[in-house]
Amino acid sequence: MNETIHDRIGTLVQEYGDGKNTVFANKIGVSEGNIRGYIKGIMPKADVLEKIVKTLDVNAMWLLTGIGHMRVSNLDISAPVLISDNDRLATVLQQFDVFIQKKDMQIVQQAEEIGRLRERISHLEREKGKDVSDVQTSGIANVG
Template sequence: MDETIHDRIGALVQEYGDGKNTVFANKIGISEGNIRGYIKGIMPKADVLEKIVRTLDVNAMWLLTGIGHMRVSNLDINAPVLVSDNDRLAPILQQFDVFIQKKDAQIVQQAEEIGRLKERVSQLERGKGKNASDVPTSGVANVG
C-alpha cells in the first residue's frame, strides 16, 4: 500500500510514466524536478494535484488519502464505505477543519477591515461635501 502522498505520486510515475519522472512530468505539464521533489517529500501544491487528477483521470480521494482505487474508472460508487476507511479519513478531515477555521478567521478580519475602510471613505466624502467621483477633471493645466 502507498502510505503517503509522496509514495502515491511515485506509484503514478510508475503507472503513467513507465517509471520515468520526465515522462510523467511531461504528461501533466510540470517540470521533472518538481516530480522528483514530490517523491522525496515536498508537498505538491493544489494546482499540481488538480493537474494530476484531471489529466490522468486519477481518483482524488486516493491521491490525497490512499483510500479507494487509483483510477476513477475503477471506482464503484455503490460500494459501501468501510469503517477502516472512516478511521483513516477522520484525521485528514480534522486537518482540513483546522485549515478552514483559520481561513474563516482571516475572512472575518478582512471583512471587518473592509467595513472600516468603507466607513472612512464615507467620512472623507462627507468632509469634502461631495463624492470623489464628482470632482471635475480637465485636460488643461494651469501654469503660473
C-alpha cells in the first residue's frame, strides 16, 4: 500500500488531513495543487519533505523509503531491524550513493572553476595596477 513516496503522502493526507488535500496542505504550508501532484506522481522537493517531517513529526526514513513507523513517536530504537528492511535500506542507500557521487563531481568542477576565476581576478588586478601606475597626473586641477 505504501510502496512509493506518493502513496505515503496519500496516507499522510488520510491521517493528518482527514482525507482532504486542502486540510493537509494548510497544515504543512503548501498549496493543495502541490499535494495533489505529489500523490499523482510528481516528486516533492526537499523543502516540502522537510515541512512534512518537522510539522507533523513524521519519521523521515518512513517518508522517504517506507521503512519503519510513520510517526516518530512510534519509533522503538531498541527494536532490531528486520533483514528485509536492511535489503530495502541498502537499495535506497545505493541510490543516494549515486546521487552523492554526482554532487561530488559537481563540487570538484565548481572548485576548479573557482580556482580559474581567482586566477583571472588576480591577473586583472595586476593589469589594473599597471594601468593605474601608467596614468600621468597633474598637480593642478583643470576647472572649466
